[in-house]
Amino acid sequence: MxxxxxxxxxxxxxxxxxxxxxxxxxxxxxxxxxxxxxxxxxxxxxxxxxxxxxxxxxxxxxxxxxxxxxxxxxxxxxxxxxxxxxxxxxxxxxxxxxxxxxxxxxxTVAGLDVAGVREYAVPTRPIGQLCHQIEEVIQKISHGNFQKSIRILVVGGGAGGVELSFTLQNRFGSLGFPTDVTIIEKSEELLLDYSASIRKRILSHAKRRGISIKRNLEVCEVLGGTVVLNNGQCLDFDLLIWVTGPWxxxxxxxxxxxxxxxxxxxxxxxxxxxxxxxxxxxxxxxxxxxxxxxxxxxxxxxxxxxxxxxxxxxxxxGSPLKNYHPQGDFLTLMNLGDGSAVGGKWGRSFEGRWAMKLKDRIDRKFVADFS
Ligand SMILES: Cc1cc2nc3c(=O)[nH]c(=O)nc-3n(C[C@H](O)[C@H](O)[C@H](O)COP(=O)(O)OP(=O)(O)OC[C@H]3O[C@@H](n4cnc5c(N)ncnc54)[C@H](O)[C@@H]3O)c2cc1C
CATH class of the missing domain: 3.50.50.60 (FAD/NAD(P)-binding domain)
Structure with a gap:
């Protein structure tokens, strides 16, 4: 055996x-x-x-x-x-x-050893834990007495960071809480691994939805409720999402x-x-x-x-094995949280409610195939 x-x-x-x-x-x-x-x-x-x-x-x-x-x-x-x-x-x-x-x-997520991250940030890995923590934060905030906008800082401007920025803004908005969402990205641009065409659409939605983007900046330290950036600037937050890429x-x-x-x-x-x-x-x-x-x-x-x-x-x-060669590109579909999505492949992009319906269909089918 x-x-x-x-x-x-x-x-x-x-x-x-x-x-x-x-x-x-x-x-x-x-x-x-x-x-x-x-x-x-x-x-x-x-x-x-x-x-x-x-x-x-x-x-x-x-x-x-x-x-x-x-x-x-x-x-x-x-x-x-x-x-x-x-x-x-x-x-x-x-x-x-x-x-x-x-x-x-x-x-796991890069940069977990930056001072204060483990104590004060919500990392996106393990992903099951991310879901629990988000649920807890939503419960806490919706039962709290928030008089002002909820300040959300998202560290990392890849696809995960972008989707979480849009979807968190939508979720709190639907619960009646205005938000102030900022993405902090260490490179000169968001979504560096994606086409210029997708990036342009995301940037235009971020502008329309009032999501701020801080480029060429890194978080050096997290204190309770504040991040310190490498240019010395401090930013206060109510929720800090750490989505700095896989490690x-x-x-x-x-x-x-x-x-x-x-x-x-x-x-x-x-x-x-x-x-x-x-x-x-x-x-x-x-x-x-x-x-x-x-x-x-x-x-x-x-x-x-x-x-x-x-x-x-x-x-x-004891037979010969098959070789796997990764595909050159893949269909990207990013959820904007408002019932629409931005997507693209091979340098082209598209958006709309139909794109979110497509994403929903693909994702639900994947999960249903294992039930
Ligand atoms: C917010 C967010 C959104 C994303 N959206 C997309 C998307 O739309 N499309 C896309 O292609 N990618 C997306 N990604 C990336 C995607 O999550 C990963 O590429 C994908 O999960 C990798 O799958 P995997 O099978 O390698 O590992 P995982 O899906 O992470 O599974 C790992 C498994 O191993 C278990 N495990 C972990 N460590 C141990 C251990 N030491 N011992 C025993 N068990 C262990 C875990 O519990 C889990 O069961 C997203 C990532 C994030 C953070």
Missing amino acids: REVVLVGGGHTHVQTLRSFARKPPANTKVSVVVDVPSAVYSGMVPGFVAGQYSRDEIVIDVDQLAQRANARMVSGRVVRVDPKNQKILLENAKEISYDVASFDIGS GQVVFKESGLATDRRGFVLTRSTLQFEEYDNLFGVGDCATLTEAPSTPKAGVYAVRQGPYLTHNLYKWLE
Whole structure:
């Protein structure tokens, strides 16, 4: 009997579990190790923040998928992997042996070590925790006695920061609270990884909605209720969202594995770790050596699903594996929180309520496919 261990219940592993339920690999015991039993689908989080979705609508029940796949569910946070002895170590001191293991554990957020961030900011990772914290803040503010605008600072002007700025503004607005939203971006422009055409539309909506943008500025320190910027300026906030881009979890570095600069494990195009044939890495937590600048976006983790699943079956059979090559661009759809979205692909862009309907249809279908 071989032991397959899936670590993390991200966008790729949920697909593998679904396939294992339909076609169980022969002579194999499957285990799933997750820190939390349900996975939040990040594409719908801005919609959750806007009040468009309930929490139940945006989660995938990994526990249930594991049961259907007849897999053993192990609760706990993986902190290290010992490839020589083929063991995975958990925070609670448990050890799990494997013949082949795959990691789909996502990412953390850059800059969490900036003074005061852990104490006073709401980071966007872990994403389940982000949802809880946002719910708590909304409860607190809506039951509080706010006489003035709610000052929201969003640190990071990537797609996540942009969507959260628009959707938070909408949510508080719908509850009767005016907001003062500011995005702080360290580069000279927002959405640097996106086309000029998408950026232009977002900037025009930000202007229309009164969302301020501070460029070429970094947060050096967070004090209770105030951030200190690298130009010495201080900005007060009621809610500070930390969405400064993906960063690797410490697991791989601590295990002495080959990683990129940000701590993401390096993988070959077969999705195997550079140094070990019986370890696979997918989604945000892995960087393909052949395509290191592939964005850390859920769409890539989703596309890797069929490749990982195929390669795990083939690895177990001892047959050759398939190579995964990331697509050049992907359909972007950003939720503006007011029932409309801005989208684009291949340098072109579009917007409107129909774009939000399209996003809603795609996202709901993804989640429904696992229920
Ligand atoms: C606000 C926001 C909106 C976004 N919107 C989009 C979007 O619209 N489209 C898009 O393509 N991308 C989007 N992204 C990016 C997207 O979230 C990630 O690229 C995607 O989640 C990566 O998927 P994954 O499978 O790698 O990991 P995840 O979906 O993060 O899953 C990781 C899993 O591993 C578990 N886990 C984590 N650490 C451990 C551990 N140590 N031990 C055990 N289990 C662990 C987690 O609980 C989870 O089950 C967004 C990100 C944010 C923050």
